[in-house]
Amino acid sequence: MTSTGTGPHRLSRMIRAVVFDVGECLVNETTEYGTWADWLGVPRHTFSAMFGAVIARGLDYRETFQVFAPGFDLTEQREKRAEVGQAERFGEEDLYPDVRPALGKLRDDGLWVGIAGNQTVRAGGVLRSLDLPCDMIATSDDWGVSKPDPGFFRCVVENAPCEAEEILYVGDRLDNDIAPAVTMGLRTALIRRGPWGIIQQDAPEADSLPTMRIDSLSELPGRIARFNAEATLL
Template sequence: MCLDIDDTLLDNEASSRQALRALVGNDGAWPVWRRTTEEHYARFVEGEIDFDVMCTERTRAFFAAFGEHLSDTEAARREDVRMAAMQRAWGLFDDARPCLDWLRAAGLRLAVITNAPSDYQRKKIAAIGLADAFDAVVISGEVGVAKPDAGIFAAACARLGLEPHEVAHVGDRLDTDAVGARDAGLRGIWLNRAGKRRPAPEGVHVITSLRQLPELLVCDLEPAGA
């Protein structure tokens, strides 16, 4: 079983909103921050800029959207404030630990697949108490490819010692996680926490909580005739 981290196990939106409140006093500009993050994080995932540069440029672009143009030094200072607040707010979803405990009790080998820089994501995994929860941790910054590229899913399967068709992957992004996993030969599962009204493509399973994952694995993903 493979799992995403951010907004799958860790409530990244909650910690990011808390960080935005620390930065500007409230989270009313969340839609602007989220859009700016999507634009800049895509550049990081594509390898155009490194993570630290991405963070500073994102913060500068966010304030520029409201007419405030920051120097490099001031943008970096504000990003440091935001990042410290976010790290203090990191926490798991309520359904994450019980799901991981069930998966482990069921005898499944577990891996993380995440698009992130190595040191940052390993620090995050340790901070939320999951340093020893997985048999493999597969990070785009270490393997050189990112979801939805089939290569990162193949790397996870290899580290688990399993073939792709023997592995399921769950994540909060339909295209990046579920469809990417499906196209790489795994069982793709979309964790649609927000209940978005978006049809899932053929071959993709949908859950709205990790509490539903055990039943899905036992019933819907059980081989025919088992």
């Protein structure tokens, strides 16, 4: 179940903008990582098991590739895949079912909606082609800085039409999404899904750090409405 609470934040300003991470927040990455297992010539369940083990140890997920192919360069291999017509891809079928309804409802409620994650230029193009109900789509490649670098969240603030504490950043990772966003003064929502969301759910900071915890994006409009109603009373 979800938890309430406001983490380390005071209820002082209303949330006026919501910005979403991409992988495992909007996009189910099962297909993407499955194709990487195929590319490496590794059974998909074996790759998935090692992926989870790497995350559980607190290591960079890219260490998974090193287990099966020492010296593996992810950027280089992405280009090799593209050259042979096997570029990483995702489509409408890879979106979680709650994505379009939630983003649409947030915009209908008058909130500014953005999408910003650690993605390639190619992935950014795919996201834009999906015509999601949002006001901004940006990637780490667009900005030249990746999470968890504070500079990424500085770009989020610079592109949103409000102050940092009026922005809610929604992500599945404590380390890459929630902690650095909080450091930059943003509100945060931790969603419990995907490998990181499940593995990190019992970490002590999972309850204390985010502004709110959710199990589905469909919870956001109501949670934000309640948050803003309380904020107006202070």
